[in-house]
Every structure is written in C-alpha cells, then in structure tokens.
Amino acid sequence: MDDLFAHAESRQSDPEKRVLELSQQLEHHNTLYYQDAEPEVSDAEYDALMNELKKLEASHPSLAKADSPTQRVGGAPLKDFQQIKHLVPMLSIEDIHELKDEELEALIDPSASKMQNLHDWYQRLTKNLGLDQVALSVEPKIDGVAVSVVYRDGVLDYAVTRGDGATGDDITQNIKTIKSIPLRLPDGAPTLFEVRGEVFMPNEAFAKLNEQRDEAGEPAFVNPRNATAGTLKQLDSKLVATRPLDCIFHSYGQVNDAPYTSTSEFQQTLRDYQLKSSHWFEEVNSVTDLLSSITKLDTDRHHFAYATDGAVIKVSKLATHQELGTTSKHPKWACAYKFLPEQKETLLRQITIQVGRTGVLTPVAELEPVFVSGTTVSRATLHNQDEIDRKDVRIGDTVIIEKAGEIIPAVVKVITAKRPPLSKPFSLFEYVNGECPSCSGPIEQEEGFVAWRCSNFACPAQAVTRIKHFASRKALDIDGLGTAVAEKLVETQTVSTTLELFDLTPESLADLLLDPAKLEGGQSKPRRLGEKKAQLIVDSLNQSKEAPLSKWIYAMGIPQIGESAAREIARLHRSLAEVSQSTILKDLAELPDFEELSVSKRKKENHPRLAQYQIESELGPVAAQHIVAFFNSLAGEHVLEKLEALAINPDSDNYDPEKSAVLSSDSPVAGKTFVITGTLSKPRPSFKKIIESLGGKVSGSISKNTDYLLAGEKAGSKRSKAESLGVSILSEDEFTSLTS
Ligand code: IVH
Helix, strand or coil: CHHHHHHHHHHHHCHHHHHHHHHHHHHHHHHHHHHCCCCCCCHHHHHHHHHHHHHHHHHCHHHCCCCCHHHHHCCCCCCCCCEEECCCCCCCCEEEECCCHHHHHHCCCCCCCCCHHHHHHHHHHHHHHCCCCCCEEEEEEECCEEEEEEEECCEEEEEEECCCCCEEEECHHHHHCCCCCCCECCCCCCCEEEEEEEEECCHHHHHHHHHHHHHCCCCCCCCHHHHHHHHHCCCCHHHHHHCCCEEEEEEEEEECCCCCCEHHHHHHHHHHCCCCECCCCEEECCHHHHHHHHHHHHHHHHHCCCCEEEEEEEECEHHHHHHHCECCCCECCEEEEECCCCCEEEEEEEEEEEECCCCEEEEEEEEEEEEECCEEEEEEECCCHHHHHHHCCCCCCEEEEEEECCCEEEEEEECHHHCCCCCCCCCHHHHCCCECCCCCCEEEECCCCCCEEECCCCCHHHHHHHHHHHHCCCCCCCCCCCHHHHHHHHHCCCCCCHHHHHHCCHHHHHCCEEEEEECHHHCEEEEECCHHHHHHHHHHHHHHCCCCHHHHHHHCCCCCCCHHHHHHHHHHCCCHHHHHCCHHHHHHHCCCCHHHCCHHHHHHCCCHHHHHHHHHCCCCHHHHHHHHHHHHCHHHHHHHHHHHHCCCCCCCCCCCHHHHHHHCCCCCCCCCEEEEECECCCCHHHHHHHHHHCCCEEECCCCCCCCEEEECECCCHHHHHHHHHCCEEECHHHHHHHHC
16 A cells, blocks of 8 residues: 555656656566566556656656667657767677588598588687687577677667678667667676677567568568668668567677676676576587587577577687687687578479469469478468579479578479479469469569569459558558458458448448358358447548558558658658659659669769668669559559548658758759868868758869859869859858758
8 A cells, every 4th residue: 555655656746756667667577578578567557657658758858868668669760870989899700611411522531520610610729729628608690680789887878780890880779679678787787888799580570570561562571680680770760669679699899897707607697687698508518519519509499589590609718718819800719600501302282373462473382391490381482483484493393492591481492303204384374374363354464573463453362462451550550450351341342442441331341241260060150240340440440540641651552662661751751642743752763773783883873862862761763663653553543532532631750851852853952063162151061061961962173064163262263163164153152042
C-alpha cells in the first residue's frame, strides 16, 4: 500500500522523479525481454509505462534525456551521417578458409584435413610465442555489420560504423533503436567503455521482412547481413526502429581501467554490464581441442537464431595480445576461420509457378526434402527464366543446393551426369501455355525485364495478395483482414480491388463464410465471420483513412516501392496529388541506374544533385520509374479518383521541405556551376556550403561551363574573364536573393 501511495505521490508531484522511475523500469523490462527472453510484464503493461513516459517528456521537454527509453523509437530524419574518428582503429581479422574437396585432394600430405590452414596458423602462432601450446578461445563469427559503441560514465554516448577502420559514420540514432543495447550501464562500468560488436537481423525476422518485400514487389534482401547493412545506412531512424535488429558484443576499443585480463573475463564483464555477448564460447588449450571445438561449432551454429559464417579464434590472455601486436591490417592474436556453406544433393521433382501480388510469375523448385544447414529444405526459388537458362535446370534433375547466407535455399548447380535421358530444357512460357496459372489470363514480358507477368489486373491471385499487402501491419494495418478473409472476398467477387474494401459494411461482411475449418474425423463446417469481427474490420478500415502518406504509398503495392522507398517519397512530398505530379520523381526516373555504375562513373554523370541523393537514399531510378508509371496509368488514375470520392487525402508525417526544395528542378542553383571571387561578408567555404546544399557545384576557375560568378569587393581578373565569356555575375545581395 505504502508503495502504491508513494508511486501515486511522485507521479503527481515530482515529474523528474517519475521520469527516472519509468526510465529505469522500462530499461529493466527491455533487458528481461530482449536479452534474457524472460519478460515479467505483458506488452500492454509495457506500453502503458512507455506512454506515461512519452506524455511526461512532452509536457516537460527538459526532462527528456538522451538515454531515455523513448529515444528507441527513432528521431527526426538526418540529412547526412556525421563522421567520427574511432578512439582505437577498428581492425579486421585474418581470414583462414576451410579447404574445398578439390583443394584438399591436391595436397600431398595424406593426413591433411579440411582444417589444414587453421592447423598451420596454430603452428605459426606457437612458434612465434616460443611455446608448445597456447590457450585460445573460440566463438562464432557473426555474419553482421560491425559497430563500435562508446559509453561515457555509463551512458551511451555515440555509436559508429567501421567505415575505413579509422573513421566511420555516426549511427547513434539508429543504434539507440536496438532494444537489447543498453542506453545506460549498471553502476561500476568503466568510465570510458568502447565496446564493439556485430549488429544483425535474426533469421526469423529476416525471413518475415523478405516475405513482405516479396509481396511488395521490392527486391528481397540477399541475406540478413545485407538487410542489416541496408537498414543501418538509413537516415530515418524511425524506419530503423521498425526493423528487428539485434547486437552481440565481442571486443573492445578504448577502455579506462579495464576490469578483465583475458577473453573469458571480458565475456564476464559484458554480462556484468548487461551488454549482450555470444552464448557460445569455448576455451581450448591444444590444437586437437581447437579443431574439435570448431567442428562442434559448425554443427551447433545451424540452430542459432542468427547467421554465422565461421569461428573467431583469439589468444585468451590479453597480455599476450600486447606481446604479439598487430600488422597494419589485423591483430596477430586472432584469426577468423571461415566455413564453406554446406551443400547437399537432391532431386528436383517438379517446378511450380507462383503468381505474386504484382502478377510476376515465379518458378519454384519442388525438391525431395533434404536436411541442409540445420533445416529440412523442400522448396527453393528459381527466380526467373534467365536463372533457369543460366543453370540449365530441368524437371527431374539431380541438383546441388545450399543456403545463400546460410538462410535461403538456392539451387547452385545441376549434376548433368545424373540427368534422365529424355529431359528437355524448361520454358516457363510453354509450361503455363502462355497463360496465368491463376486466372488463365494472358502473360507478357515487359521490355527490359526478365520476369513474365500476368497482365490481367483482375487476376484473383494478384487481388488476394494485393489485399493482404494493403491490410498488412506495415501498410494500413487493418485488424482482422488476413488471408482467409481476403481469399473469400475475392472468391465471392465481393471485392476485387483494394479500395473497394471501403465499400464494405459490417452487415455485408458478417455473413462471409470462411473456408471450413477441418474438424476431427474429417468432418468440416464452414465458419461465419460474425458481427464482431466484421465490425472490427470496418472500424479498422475507417481508422486507416487517417494513416500517413508513407503508409498509403506503401499500401498501394506499386512494384519496387517498399517501406523505405515509400517513406522517402513521403519525405519529399506532402500529398498524393504532389506525388502524382512530382518533377523530382520524373527527373529521378530518367537517370541511369547508378547501382550498376561505378562510383567514379556516377560522379562523372551530369546529375550531381540527384545522383548524390540516389547514393544516399533507397530511392533509385527504377523505383521512381514505377511510381511515375503507376500514376500515369489508368489504374493509377482510378485510384486517385476513388480516393477523392472516399474523401481520403493522406498527409505526409515526415515531409522535409528543405530536401524537397533541393531536389526539385525548380531550384535555380541546382546543377549550376559557380565560381567565387573577391571579398565577401563571410569566408568562401560558407558560400560553397550554401551552393552545394542546394545542389550546385563550386569550381576554382572560370570557363565557358561556369554558370555564375559570385563576385565580392575587389574582384579582379576573374570578373573580366567572366565578362568576356558572358558568364552571369552576381553580387552578394543578388546571390542571397537567389538562394533564399
Ligand atoms: S573480434 C580486431 N569476434 O568479423 C578485431 N569479431 O574481420 C576483433 N566479427 O572485425 C574482432 N564475429 O566485425 C570478433 N565473435 C567475433 C566476431 C567478430 C564477427 C566481425 C568483426 C571483425 C570481423 C573480422
């Protein structure tokens, strides 16, 4: 009772105390949930605490601290990442490779194992130390993205990417969204603690994210590491907060009064200060034990929640690290042993064709089930006809499969020697008789695209996936509208396009008969949706009318427009009307696809403003082409008309007027070359900064390519040269009115 009373008291009278209390409670629950996987409170209780804290911070802004748990939802989008120099350089580790069968066979020594290289490394190490044996530790090599996190006086100060090893990007905002990373360490932590680790996306979360991207027609991430890297380079930490990242710490940089003398003591220190460390860690004293530890890890790792691609082996004693030192690139006291991906042989029994939300026909290999890298695999995507041709994959083939990035099953190659005599090359078009397997509509191959696509906009397979996407959590988050309901709505021809969902009434929905649930004994009975669920769906649809522009753009399911592209588009536009008329998107759509060009070539291209933007953001010409095409199409026109009729007019919640102005071709400075001369009111670099921020360039000398000369007092030869070349000359005042 006393406690409760004290609680209520502090809530009313001392907001500062309550903010501290709430912050501590929330972080405590975070640790329990994200590190120990042992939550003590329900999600609802957690949300209630978080909401109370958010409200308090909103009404008392001075109480909102940098280490507040509310910071974990992300902040305002950044323009750019600042550069931060590492306190201690971030080195990489020497790689040692597991030998392939053919490499092993080529060795003369008959007793050599596939770990021969590791064996040799151990011999060199012991020889170097003048010892027979040396104590080592073995831990998984996490296949993620390296980060260095600096805690000062127990508070997370900043976080940096590896960059070039000396300097990296300041990704503090993004790192703070990772719930397992403490914002404050328990008492007693070193006053300066630079910890290093690997950020990763757990396998399950990665698979889910890719499923959503597939459905959105966005390119899937190749592996969890790419997904992590792509997420961490986002300037919008609110988007990062929606991606399920995690982090495991494994090493350190600068540390004051380090309380450890060996790698295992360091592991203990990490645990003491609630920094997540590897759950798999072994110590070995001989080469035999080392090799068996590695073999064990190679089996165990297939059950880990995250991707690993090897083992990191470190000398245990830190004093020995000092003794051995480093080369210019790596420490001499560690190595990374890289495993070869596990490959298995199996039979490709059949090829099936899936129809996606955007009508793309994807061939899928149906395999004789086989156990690879920890799971049983029975299907693998064959992507498209080009892939099939390249590998000459045929039905009935014996194939080698592996998991790309240890996660996604892929057909690596065909064993042609085992091919049945009468097999024929596989042609997707012939296989489906030129018809969509879902609606029998015509299929076509867009110019420049390898994929075959069903061109029937009313194709039920597409309609169902489109509705599911529209209603998914990351789109408009319509409660109660899952696969079963979407399928029935389409099958009964109640709804065939997403916006028709808004014509549904609770009455019309309640009677929907969902597919019979299979009951015991093979009996089955259709299930009525019912009034309650029907009302939930309609309420949720009504609510979605207020969803921000980014969610609406994403929900439309335009090919190549995923969550991040949609947020980026909403960052540059205020409304759908603006998006549909956008000159930024039109300009961007006309650029060459820089992803395919080298960096130097990108720089040479004549689009400095948009080119730079494209490098920084996830919005490239291909995405821009799709969105422009959509709003120019009949379907796009219908969507705009229908939205208007429904009085739905979503607003952007992340509009960035400055960025939008810079990118818009209306800016008179964009793409122009300036030369600066004479005495001005501020140093030249400040003018250079203004010009560049508006998409212009500054050059040192005047030529016929110069657009403007910004001329201050006492402008000399440059002024006369500009005059003779007919280059426009601006006074400082004229410059100011041009740029503001
Ligand atoms: S220890 C001097 N331990 O792999 C570097 N690194 O090229 C000490 N990595 O730079 C790093 N798992 O980013 C260490 N258990 C682990 C690791 C690990 C992944 C990364 C790390 C390192 C790179 C090796």
